[in-house]
Amino acid sequence: MEQNNIPILSLKNIVTFVNQGTPSATMILKHLNLDVFNGDFITVLGSNGAGKSTLFNTIAGTLPPTSGQILHIGSDITGESVEKRSRFLGRVFQDPKLGTAPRMTVAENLLLATKRGQRRSLALRQLKQNMPAFKQATVSMNNGLSERLNTATENLSGGQRQALSFLMATLKRPDILLLDEHTAALDPNTSTQLMEQTNKKVLDQKLTCLMITHHLDDALKYGNRLIVLDNGQVRFDVRGEEKAALTKEKLLSFFGDIA
Amino acid sequence: MSMIVSGIGQGLLWAILGVALFLTFRILNFPDMTVEGTFPLGAATAVTAISHGVSPLLATGLAFITGALAGLITGLLYTKGKIPILLAGILVMTACLSINLRIMGGANVSLLGKKTIFSSHFLQSLPKYFDSVFVGLLMIVIVTTLLILFLQTDLGQAFIVTGDNPVMARSFGINTDNMTIMGLMLSNGLIGLGGALISQNNGYADINMGIGIIVIALASIIIGEVVFGELTLNQRLVAVALGSILYRFVLLIVLQLGFSTNDLNLLSAIILALCLMLPSLSKTLKLTHVFPKGAGSNGTK
Numbered sequence: 001m002e003q004n005n006i007p008i009l010s011l012k013n014i015v016t017f018v019n020q021g022t023p024s025a026t027m028i029l030k031h032l033n034l035d036v037f038n039g040d041f042i043t044v045l046g047s048n049g050a051g052k053s054t055l056f057n058t059i060a061g062t063l064p065p066t067s068g069q070i071l072h073i074g075s076d077i078t079g080e081s082v083e084k085r086s087r088f089l090g091r092v093f094q095d096p097k098l099g100t101a102p103r104m105t106v107a108e109n110l111l112l113a114t115k116r117g118q119r120r121s122l123a124l125r126q127l128k129q130n131m132p133a134f135k136q137a138t139v140s141m142n143n144g145l146s147e148r149l150n151t152a153t154e155n156l157s158g159g160q161r162q163a164l165s166f167l168m169a170t171l172k173r174p175d176i177l178l179l180d181e182h183t184a185a186l187d188p189n190t191s192t193q194l195m196e197q198t199n200k201k202v203l204d205q206k207l208t209c210l211m212i213t214h215h216l217d218d219a220l221k222y223g224n225r226l227i228v229l230d231n232g233q234v235r236f237d238v239r240g241e242e243k244a245a246l247t248k249e250k251l252l253s254f255f256g257d258i259a
Numbered sequence: 260m261s262m263i264v265s266g267i268g269q270g271l272l273w274a275i276l277g278v279a280l281f282l283t284f285r286i287l288n289f290p291d292m293t294v295e296g297t298f299p300l301g302a303a304t305a306v307t308a309i310s311h312g313v314s315p316l317l318a319t320g321l322a323f324i325t326g327a328l329a330g331l332i333t334g335l336l337y338t339k340g341k342i343p344i345l346l347a348g349i350l351v352m353t354a355c356l357s358i359n360l361r362i363m364g365g366a367n368v369s370l371l372g373k374k375t376i377f378s379s380h381f382l383q384s385l386p387k388y389f390d391s392v393f394v395g396l397l398m399i400v401i402v403t404t405l406l407i408l409f410l411q412t413d414l415g416q417a418f419i420v421t422g423d424n425p426v427m428a429r430s431f432g433i434n435t436d437n438m439t440i441m442g443l444m445l446s447n448g449l450i451g452l453g454g455a456l457i458s459q460n461n462g463y464a465d466i467n468m469g470i471g472i473i474v475i476a477l478a479s480i481i482i483g484e485v486v487f488g489e490l491t492l493n494q495r496l497v498a499v500a501l502g503s504i505l506y507r508f509v510l511l512i513v514l515q516l517g518f519s520t521n522d523l524n525l526l527s528a529i530i531l532a533l534c535l536m537l538p539s540l541s542k543t544l545k546l547t548h549v550f551p552k553g554a555g556s557n558g559t560k
Binding site: 060081082083084086087089091093097098099100101102103104108111112113115116117118120121122123124125168 | 409411412413414415416417419420423424426427428429430431432433434435
C-alpha cells in the first residue's frame with residue numbers, strides 16, 4: 001500500500017566515491033537504490049566499510065554522488081547543498097561534539113534549531129520568549145538538561161549533549177531524520193536511555209527515520225524496517241511483520257559479519 | 260596627567276581595532292592578517308578623500324567601505340578559492356600595499372590645514388587630548404552597541420555558530436561561507452574605520468602604518484581576557500575596549516622606563532606573547548589565585 005505513494009526520499013542508482021580526485025579514491029556506494037516512505041523507521045546495518053556513513057553523507061549532501069539521482073518527494077535534490085537540504089532533514093552525529101555549538105548555551109543551541117533550514121534575518125532572536133518551550137522540550141529528555149538551559153554545551157556530559165543534539169534535530173519536525181550511531185559514544189545506561197527516548201519520539205511524532213547501529217539487538221528491537229548494506233548496496237530489506245519475525249540467529253546466518 | 264588622558268584617548272580610538280579583530284579572531288576562530296592592509300587602506304582612503312575636499316565624516320564612512328571590500332576579497336579567496344585563511348589574508352594585505360600607494364599617490368599624505376572630524380569647534384574647545392577621548396568613546400560606544408545588538412539577532416547567532424561549530428551550522432541550514440565572508444567584511448570595515456579615525460587624529464596617513472596592527476589589536480583582546488576572566492560574549496566586547504586602554508598604559512610605562520618609540524613593535528610583541536603564555540605560565544608557576552578563573556583561556560580551545 002505504502003509503495004503506491006511517492007517515496008519521501010528516493011536514491012536511484014547512486015555511485016559515491018570518497019577521496020575523489022586523489023590516488024586513494026574509492027568507490028563506496030555502488031549503484032545503490034533505496035526508497036524511503038513516510039513513517040519508515042529504518043535501522044541500517046552493515047560491516048565497517050559497507051557504506052553506512054557514506055550513505056548518510058550522500059543523503060545529507062556532505063558527499064555529492066558521482067552519478068545517480070536523489071529525489072525528495074519526487075523533486076531532484078542531487079545538486080543541493082547541505083544547507084539547502086536542512087529544510088527537510090534533521091541529523092544527529094555519532095560524535096557528541098559535532099551536533100552542538102560548544103560555547104553557546106543549551107537554550108541558544110535550541111533556538112538555532114527552531115530555525116532549521118530558514119533564512120536568518122536581522123530580527124532579534126527572542127531567546128526569552130522561547131524559554132518556556134525549551135524548558136518543556138528538555139524536561140521530556142529526563143536527564144537534567146532542563147536545569148542547564150543557560151549552560152554552555154561544552155560543560156554538558158556526553159549523554160546530555162547527544163540528547164540535546166537529538167532534540168535539536170527533531171525540534172522542528174524533519175521529513176527525514178538521520179541518526180548516525182547517535183548512542184555509540186555513550187555508556188551503556190545512557191545509551192539505552194537515549195535509545196528509548198528516541199524510539200518514543202519517533203513513534204509519537206510518526207517521524208521518518210534512518211538509524212545506523214552496530215547493535216543487532218537494537219536493530220531488531222527498534223524500527224519497522226531493517227536494511228543491510230553490503231559492499232555499497234542494499235543487500236537485505238525487510239519491513240513490518242517480516243521484520244518483527246526476524247531473529248538475531250537468522251540475521252547472523254545470512255550475514256556473518258554485518259555488525 | 261595629560262599622559263594618562265592621552266593614553267585613554269589613544270586606547271579608545273585603537274579599541275575599535277580590537278573589537279573588529281574580535282569578530283574574526285574569537286568568533287570565527289581564525290587570525291585574519293588582512294587587517295595589516297586594511298588599516299592603512301582605511302587611513303589612505305579617508306586622508307586622500309579629505310585632502311580632495313570630501314567631508315571628514317563621509318571620508319570616514321568611505322574608509323569603512325574600502326576596508327569591507329578588502330575583507331570581501333579575503334573572504335572569497337578563503338571560502339570559494341579554498342586558500343588557507345592565513346595565506347588569503349597575507350595576499351590581500353600585500354596587495355593593499357600597492358593599492359594604498361595608488362590611492363595616496365605617494366608613501367604618505369598629510370592633513371595639514373585640512374578639516375578633519377577632530378576640527379569641530381566643540382572638540383577644539385576641549386582641553387588637550389580630550390578630543391580623542393570624546394571621539395574614541397563615542398565611536399566605541401556606537402560600534403560596541405551595534406555589534407551587541409547584531410549578535411542578538413538571528414543572523415548574528417548564525418554568525419557565532421559558524422565559528423563555533425561549522426558542521427552543525429550547515430546541518431541547520433546556515434551558509435557558513437556567507438557568514439565567514441560577512442564577518443570578514445564587517446571586521447575589516449571596522450578596521451578601515453579605525454584607520455580613518457587614527458590617521459585623522461595623527462594628521463597624516465603613512466604606507467607603513469599597518470605594520471604590527473594585528474599584534475596591537477590582539478593585545479587588547481588578550482589583555483581584556485586576562486584581566487577580566489570569564490565573561491559573557493557582550494561583556495567580552497567591553498573588556499576588549501578596556502584592554503585596549505590598559506595596553507596603552509603599559510606602553511606609557513614602558514616608554515617612561517626609557518625605551519624609544521622605535522622599540523614599540525618589539526615591546527608590543529613581547530607583551531602579547533607574555534599574555535598568551537599566561538594560562539600555561541600561571542599553571543606552572545601556580546599563580547592561579549592571582550588571575551581570575553578562565554583568564555586568557557576563553558575560546559582558545
